[in-house]
Amino acid sequence: DREKNIMTGVLSLKSKKIRDIMTNLIDVFMLEADQVVDDELILSAHGYGYSRIPVYEKQRDNIIGLVNMRDFALLDTESGKFTVRNVMTFYNRRYGKLIMPDDSCYEVFNKLKKEQYHMGVVIEYENNSSLDPKVRAVGIVTLEDIIEEMIQEEIIDE
Numbered sequence: 001d002r003e004k005n006i007m008t009g010v011l012s013l014k015s016k017k018i019r020d021i022m023t024n025l026i027d028v029f030m031l032e033a034d035q036v037v038d039d040e041l042i043l044s045a046h047g048y049g050y051s052r053i054p055v056y057e058k059q060r061d062n063i064i065g066l067v068n069m070r071d072f073a074l075l076d077t078e079s080g081k082f083t084v085r086n087v088m089t090f091y092n093r094r095y096g097k098l099i100m101p102d103d104s105c106y107e108v109f110n111k112l113k114k115e116q117y118h119m120g121v122v123i124e125y126e127n128n129s130s131l132d133p134k135v136r137a138v139g140i141v142t143l144e145d146i147i148e149e150m151i152q153e154e155i156i157d158e
């Protein structure tokens, strides 16, 4: 029954890894930092229905920040002079570029909660140089992803 499912879900959080529940980078809707924010961009972004949109620079695995859809609400798009980067810098929203694919869901749930992040960016090291460690994004994970694991059910939210 449902209670049993929830208990099982909560108890399995420690053994479940982020890589098993994250949204893969290929499925993440993102914006490029230098894109000009016009009505067309805002409208198409709304179509995806997500509230948080990672921002990348040049390549998709180079995530540099985050915008919230509501950040576009008061923007003057007529002038055509604002880029995604401008909006991102102005609101300066935090995002968690802290998460490794092999971290446990339990660990990450606590980390996101404690530091008050809703979304974390899952990263991987590109090379082994300890002097110049390059990272690339491989996906995102939100509190909702982890809570779904806990309750073993999809959360429907509009």
Ligand code: ADP
Pocket: 022, 023, 027, 028, 029, 030, 049, 050, 051, 052, 053, 054, 118, 140, 141, 142, 143, 144, 145, 157, 158
């Ligand atoms: P929202 O608040 O935007 O509905 P949630 O945090 O509730 O997003 O997450 C719902 C699901 O959508 C999760 O599986 C999450 O990984 C995924 N998700 C969130 N933002 C994005 C995005 N920009 N692109 C793709 N998937 C996303």
